[in-house]
Amino acid sequence: MAQSNLDILRGTLDLLILKAVSWGSIHGYDIARWIEGAADDVLRIEEGTLYPALHRLEAKRWLSATWGLSEHNRRAKFYSLTVAGRAQLKAEQHNWTRFANAVFAALAAPRIQG
Amino acid sequence: MQPSDVPAWRRLIRFRDRDRDISDAVDDELRFHLEMRAQELALRGMSDADAHRAANARFGNIDGVRQACEQIGLERARAERRRASLVDFGQDIAYALRVLRRQPLPAAIIVLCLALGIGAATTVFSVGDALLLRPPPFPNGPRLVVIGPARSADGRPGVASFEDFFDWRARQRTFDEIGAIQRETYAVRADHTTRIAGAAVTSSLFRVLGVRPLRGRLFAATEDVPGASGVAVVSATFADRVLGGVDRAVGTTLRLTHRSLEVVGVLDAASQYPDGVEVWTSMPRVPIPEERHSRSMELIGALRSGTTPDAARRDLAAVNAQLVRDGVDLDSKVVTAVVPLRDRYVGAARPAFAAIAAAAALLLLIACANVASLQLARASARVREVAVRSALGAGRGRLIRLLLTESVILAIAGGAAGVWAAVVSTGVVTQSIPTRQAPWMTPSIDLRVLGFTLAVATLCGLIFGLVPALRLAGLAPAHTLRGGTRGGLDPRRLALQRGFVAIQLAMSLVLLVGASMAARSFQRLTTLDPGFDPTGVATFRVSLRDERYAPAESRAQFAEDVVRELKALPGVAAAAAASHVPIADCCSRFGLHVEGEPRDRTNEHLITGNVVTPEYFRALGIELVRGRAFTDADRLGAQHVVLINERFERELFQGSNALGRIVHLGSRDAVVVGVVRDVKQTSFTDAPEPQLYQPQSQVAWDDLTFAVRLSGGMTGTALFEHARRIVGRIDASMPLYRPVLLTDVLHRAVTAQRMFRTLLLGFALIALVLAIAGIYGVTSYYVAQRLPDMGIRLALGARPGALLSLVLRQGATLVAVGLAAGLAGAAIAVRFLSRLLYDVRADESIVFVSAAAVLALTTLMACLVPARRATRADPMVTLRSE
Numbered sequence: 001m002a003q004s005n006l007d008i009l010r011g012t013l014d015l016l017i018l019k020a021v022s023w024g025s026i027h028g029y030d031i032a033r034w035i036e037g038a039a040d041d042v043l044r045i046e047e048g049t050l051y052p053a054l055h056r057l058e059a060k061r062w063l064s065a066t067w068g069l070s071e072h073n074r075r076a077k078f079y080s081l082t083v084a085g086r087a088q089l090k091a092e093q094h095n096w097t098r099f100a101n102a103v104f105a106a107l108a109a110p111r112i113q114g
Numbered sequence: 115m116q117p118s119d120v121p122a123w124r125r126l127i128r129f130r131d132r133d134r135d136i137s138d139a140v141d142d143e144l145r146f147h148l149e150m151r152a153q154e155l156a157l158r159g160m161s162d163a164d165a166h167r168a169a170n171a172r173f174g175n176i177d178g179v180r181q182a183c184e185q186i187g188l189e190r191a192r193a194e195r196r197r198a199s200l201v202d203f204g205q206d207i208a209y210a211l212r213v214l215r216r217q218p219l220p221a222a223i224i225v226l227c228l229a230l231g232i233g234a235a236t237t238v239f240s241v242g243d244a245l246l247l248r249p250p251p252f253p254n255g256p257r258l259v260v261i262g263p264a265r266s267a268d269g270r271p272g273v274a275s276f277e278d279f280f281d282w283r284a285r286q287r288t289f290d291e292i293g294a295i296q297r298e299t300y301a302v303r304a305d306h307t308t309r310i311a312g313a314a315v316t317s318s319l320f321r322v323l324g325v326r327p328l329r330g331r332l333f334a335a336t337e338d339v340p341g342a343s344g345v346a347v348v349s350a351t352f353a354d355r356v357l358g359g360v361d362r363a364v365g366t367t368l369r370l371t372h373r374s375l376e377v378v379g380v381l382d383a384a385s386q387y388p389d390g391v392e393v394w395t396s397m398p399r400v401p402i403p404e405e406r407h408s409r410s411m412e413l414i415g416a417l418r419s420g421t422t423p424d425a426a427r428r429d430l431a432a433v434n435a436q437l438v439r440d441g442v443d444l445d446s447k448v449v450t451a452v453v454p455l456r457d458r459y460v461g462a463a464r465p466a467f468a469a470i471a472a473a474a475a476l477l478l479l480i481a482c483a484n485v486a487s488l489q490l491a492r493a494s495a496r497v498r499e500v501a502v503r504s505a506l507g508a509g510r511g512r513l514i515r516l517l518l519t520e521s522v523i524l525a526i527a528g529g530a531a532g533v534w535a536a537v538v539s540t541g542v543v544t545q546s547i548p549t550r551q552a553p554w555m556t557p558s559i560d561l562r563v564l565g566f567t568l569a570v571a572t573l574c575g576l577i578f579g580l581v582p583a584l585r586l587a588g589l590a591p592a593h594t595l596r597g598g599t600r601g602g603l604d605p606r607r608l609a610l611q612r613g614f615v616a617i618q619l620a621m622s623l624v625l626l627v628g629a630s631m632a633a634r635s636f637q638r639l640t641t642l643d644p645g646f647d648p649t650g651v652a653t654f655r656v657s658l659r660d661e662r663y664a665p666a667e668s669r670a671q672f673a674e675d676v677v678r679e680l681k682a683l684p685g686v687a688a689a690a691a692a693s694h695v696p697i698a699d700c701c702s703r704f705g706l707h708v709e710g711e712p713r714d715r716t717n718e719h720l721i722t723g724n725v726v727t728p729e730y731f732r733a734l735g736i737e738l739v740r741g742r743a744f745t746d747a748d749r750l751g752a753q754h755v756v757l758i759n760e761r762f763e764r765e766l767f768q769g770s771n772a773l774g775r776i777v778h779l780g781s782r783d784a785v786v787v788g789v790v791r792d793v794k795q796t797s798f799t800d801a802p803e804p805q806l807y808q809p810q811s812q813v814a815w816d817d818l819t820f821a822v823r824l825s826g827g828m829t830g831t832a833l834f835e836h837a838r839r840i841v842g843r844i845d846a847s848m849p850l851y852r853p854v855l856l857t858d859v860l861h862r863a864v865t866a867q868r869m870f871r872t873l874l875l876g877f878a879l880i881a882l883v884l885a886i887a888g889i890y891g892v893t894s895y896y897v898a899q900r901l902p903d904m905g906i907r908l909a910l911g912a913r914p915g916a917l918l919s920l921v922l923r924q925g926a927t928l929v930a931v932g933l934a935a936g937l938a939g940a941a942i943a944v945r946f947l948s949r950l951l952y953d954v955r956a957d958e959s960i961v962f963v964s965a966a967a968v969l970a971l972t973t974l975m976a977c978l979v980p981a982r983r984a985t986r987a988d989p990m991v992t993l994r995s996e
Contacts, residue, residue, distance in 0.1 A: 028143060029150045046174030047151070051144065052182040059190040070146070077143045 013053050015096055018081065018089040021063060027076040028054060054079060062088050136187040140180055148173060202512065206519040213520060217492075221524060223887050224488050228528025228571045230880050231481030233535025235567040238474035238873075240536070240560040241543050242467050250455050251384055253324030254290075254416045259423050261292065261413040261430070264451035271451040274413050276399055277406040281437055282413075282450075283318070288429040292415040293319030299657055300393055301849055303369040304356050309657065309851040312393035319394075322416045323387055329353075330364035330379035337396040345396050346375040352392040353380050368393065372661045388412070406443065407705075414455065427452040443715075465950050466870050472943075473625055473877045480621045480881050482571060484888045485528075486578040487614035489521065491895045493582030514583050521579025525572035532571060536564060543869075611895070612928055615888045619932025619969065620939055622881040626965040627940035628947055629871070629878035634961065635951035636871040639864055642953075645793035646696055647735030650687075651823050651856040652830045653695050654837055656848055658816040666750060666814035672844065673810050673818055677727050679840045680820065685828025690730035693723075693815040696795050698859045704806060708766045709776040719766065722795055723806040725815040730807075731757075731790060733823045741773045741788030744809040754784035754812055759792045762804035777806070784808070798864060799952050821856070830855045867952070882972065890976040893925050897980040904984045914985035921984050925977030933966050940965070 016038075020031045031054070032047045057063045062085030070076040081089065151169035156162055170176060214221040250258055261282070262271030274282075279294040286292070296314040301307050317333035325332075328350055336342055346368050348356075353363035360380050368375045375395060417426055430450040438444050500513060508516070540559050656676070663669050673691040680689035694701050704723040707713045728744040730736075739760060748755050756777050763772040772786045792802045810818075822833055834853040841850045897904075904917050940962060948956045 027146070029147045032147070047147065047172050048174035048176060048179035051140075051147075051179050052186060055183050055186040055190075059186055070150075072150075074146060074149075075142065076146050077139070 012096065013049070014057060015089070015092045017050070017053055017057060018062065018085060018092065021079050021081045022086065022089055025066075025068070025078040025080045027070060027078050029076075031079070057085070061085075133188065133191075136191060137180075137184050140183040140187065144173075144176065144180060144183075148176075202515070203519075206516050207523070209516060210520040210523050214523065220488050220492055220891065223891075224485050224524050224575065225528045225531055227481040227484045227488075227884060227887075228525070228575060229531035229535045230884070231478040232529065232532025232564075232567045232571045233539050234474045234877060234880070235478040236532070236536035236559065236564045237539040237543055238471050239563040239567075240540055242471055243560050243563065252387065254322065255455075257290075257417045257419065258322070258455035259415050259417055259426065259452050260455055260457075261415050261426075261450065261452050263409070263445070263448040266449065266451075269449075269451050271413075271453060273409045274411050275406050275409045276411055277401040277403065278409075279316075279411055279413055280401040281442070282430055282433055285433045285436065286426075286429055288418055288421045288426040289415040290418050291318050291321045292413060293322040294397065295319060295388060295412040295414065296397060296410055297388065297391075297412065298395075298659070299851070300370045300395075301657070301660075301847065302356060302393070303847070307847055307849045309849045310352070310392045311390045312395060313388060313391045314395045314397040316397050319387075319414065322414055323385065324416070325381065325385035325387075327379040328382040328385075329360055330377070332379050332381075333394075333396050338398060340398045340400055342396065342398045344373060344375045344398070345378045347379040347381055347394040348377055349386055349392045350380055350382050353377075387414070403442075407445065415452075423452045423454060445715075466866070469628070469947060469950060470870065470873050473628065473874055476621045476625055477877050477881060478567060478570065480618050480625075480884050482574040483614040483618040483621075484884045485571070485575050487611045487618070487888055488891050489575065489578040490582055490611040490614075491891045493517070493579075514580075517583035518576075518580055521576050521583070524579070525575040528575060529568050529572050532568060533564065536567075543873075611892055615885075615892045616928055616932040616935065618888045619885050619929060619973065620936035622878070622885040623933055623936025623965060623969050624939040624943050625874070625878040625881045626969060627936075627962055628943050629874035630961045630965050631944055631947050631951060631954050631958070632867075632871040632874045634958070635954045636864070636867050638954075639798050639867055639952045642798065644696065644798065644860075645736060645791050648856040648860050650825070651734060651821055652833050652853070653698060653819055653821045653856055653859075654834060654850050654853040655817070655819045656841055656850055658818065658848065660848075663816060669814040669816055670750065670811045672848075673727055675844050676820060676837075676840060677729070679844075680822055680837065681729075683828070683833070683836050685824060685826050686833070687823040687825040688729045688733040689820065689822045690727045690733040691810055691818045691820050692727070692730050693725040693810075693817065693819070694795070695819045695821055695856065695859075696734070696793050697797065697863050698854070698856065699819065701795050704779060706780075706806070707778040709778075713778060719804070721762070721804050721806045723808060724795075725808050725810050725813045727810045730821065733821045734793075735823070736793055737791045739789045739791060740771075741786070743788055744807075744811075746811075748809045749811050750814075752812075754779075754782045755787045755809060756784040757788040757790055757807040758786055759790050759805040761792050761802050762806065763789055765804050779808075798860075870950075882969065885969065886972055886976045889925060889928065889973045890979065892928070893921065893977045894980040894983075896924055897921055897984045901984065905988055908985075917984050918981050921981035922974065922977055925974060925981070929970050929973050933970060936969075937962060937966060 016035050017031060020026060020034045026034075028050060032050050035050075054063065058065050058079070062082055063079045064082050065077050065079050067075060068078045148166070148169050151172065152162070152165040155165035155168050160168065173179070250256075252258065260271050262274045263278070264271050274294075276294065279292065283289075283292045294316045298312045298314055299309050300312040301309050315333070317335050317338050320332040327347070330347075332347060333345065337345055348363055348368070350360050353360045357363040357366050357368075357377065363377050363380050366377050368377050381394075415426070417423070427450065430452065434444055434450060500517075503516075504510075504513060536559055656672075658669050658672060663672065677689045677691055680686055701722045701724070703720045705718045705720055707717060707719070711717050724730075726744070728746060728748075731738055731743050741757070743757065744755065756779075758766075758772055758777075763769065767775060772789060775786050777784050777786060790807070793805065795803075795805060820837070822837075824830070824833060830853070834850075837853070838850050841848060900921075904912075907917065908914070941956075944958075944961075945956045948954050
């Protein structure tokens, strides 16, 4: 079960990150915690994999990053969504919903006739 | 003016610094996550150590993540650097173009200099390669030599006798093969009779060249022997034109006037030798001792590989000595010369080409010097601009790139223009080369040469763009902006620039003097009195080499008939036939003794002679000094008569009156009946030599040139039409050929000299323009630098004249230095040139003085423009800007 969760997550991690960042400037640790909480522990990830994904999105200019101070006055790297990133989030969210609906529909379909 | 204080090695490792920044940031970010997680776990009651361990475990492979993040960061940085440099590059180009457009004149001059230098040098060296270096295109090309008797061992080989050829070929040890060529013209009977260039050749000729037939076969050794039936080889063009195509030519019968030959082979255009020959006939012949002194064969040999012409010359000298020991009657005054085939075409042109090449090289150097000094001037004028950019944050590397981009653009533009110039001028030069060059000597642009000159010129532009760029970029902006250097560079830079201009002036003077010498020589050459008047004289040829004209009477009669009918035409002032017409075709020599001399071989004089009809002297405008011209009474059977020129009388009769004296011409004793003026017979540059004239009615020459003096309305073309009809009426099988106006012949005779003069003059003119541009540039710069200074001086009451003379003085110093060096160089160059040029001496000081004067005047004028600017300097501007 855990294995398949991870596989799904690998494709959707980018989407979750974009979503996490969409409410405003946020650092990596808070993103990890949001994914943990929001996905009900079903989507348990190795936290480390979050960072290459963040950096890739930054390189694609969907995220922008600045160094700032955390709530505990510590230096942290904050990510926020760029205009391009917001468009990307919208597109991927749409795709994901269509994909999921298609899968649901397929699972609910009657068996093949003779 | 300190250089920037970051040492070079620090700048080199800056990229590594950036890389370290990236990994530090990744570390910070990951550490923050781990510590936050550990803190959270600790708050839930774990011990610090456990919390850290748990945080690390939840995180997963820390090192792997760190590496992945670093990799992404590095790649991103690299992509950004690339994008940034591309943007910079585009900006650099846009900026450079803007700068160049704002100051188009120096940029245009630099491009022009590069174009001229590259164009001239490439053209001259390409042409030189074609004319002097490329071996003849035959398979044995590099080994081919021309063999023949000459007056000295390094002389030009003349024609040899068949007997010479036979003995040399049999006894030599240094040749693979020797071939003999007897040039002929053949009247070919097809639709209508035409006369074409041909040659009777030994079968060995084709082995000498190493050529293969395009169709059929070449001659066999058995066809060199009398009794063998005559056969012919034709050129591909001839086969196409006359025999109905290359494929149908072999086996056909070639009908010449007096014989028919079977065509056995066809040669392609590349295998043609001698040039222009269209029909080769076999030469069945054996040596006849009495004919040894009858020379008419061109000999060509293929040296054994590894043998030099010198060795071959020694070999043949040994053969000659052996022949003399064997009792053969050889002319002791004649040596046997062996020279490479190529030299036969260009022997005389070689030193002239060296001079042109030197001139072109000078021009390239002048252009480079000019580019260098202009680049320096451009850079100097921009100190302030660079300082501003630097102060606004442009990095040193960026500044250098910015300045270098301009140089690169200039170099590329100049290079492209140079290539274009080279292509155009090579075409022009090729067209103006005298037509008797072999087709394989046609020059084409030599890519190696073009590459070399391109590299030299563009490198020059780049280097002298880069050097000041490096210096400029190193200036401390604050220092410059405070006005400490008043927008200038150090004085050494100015000295360098002035040095370039002085060198350029010197080289320009050398070119000017050389070109003036060539022009003077050419002018003397074309205005000298040739002893005859070529204006309005039309000539054409008819050859009577045919068995129907074997009797001397028939040849004399033919000439007489044609001349009589020509004279009957309206618009013909005089008409004559001759064996040779001056300049148009060279001469025959006759062995003779004059009255009272012992009549043996050692006392024999070889005298240039001409066989003419009575009106020859009138037709050519040759003045009769004493006695009479020939008349119709001087017939075969009457007393043999001759005319001589003044030189003959002076040399052979020691200046005493020659009229009535006897000249012994072999078995004929002829009386001198008249003395005429000396005529330039072979070429304009002939030294005057004794000349002899004999009447056609008594000697009956067979290869005739008719000369007609036109008057009142008759054109050359019209005359040739009439003449063709007249000749056709008298003998339809004898075609008229080579119709030409004597003035055209003369014009063509000095083509080489004209080209030499024109090229040198062109180069000198370009050099002059470059020199003016150069000194204008350096003076403008000088004035621009001193302008504030001058403004203040003016404000303090200096007279404008004083400032003017101040500026002119610095220009004059430059000119004086340049001219002094130039005069020294010109003296050397002219000593070499005077050997190439007709009738000039190395010490014609008037040329030196006037060339120097022209250069001094024009360059000082060029200084005057910026100098006047100095006198208008406004002190207020100065005070405001300081």
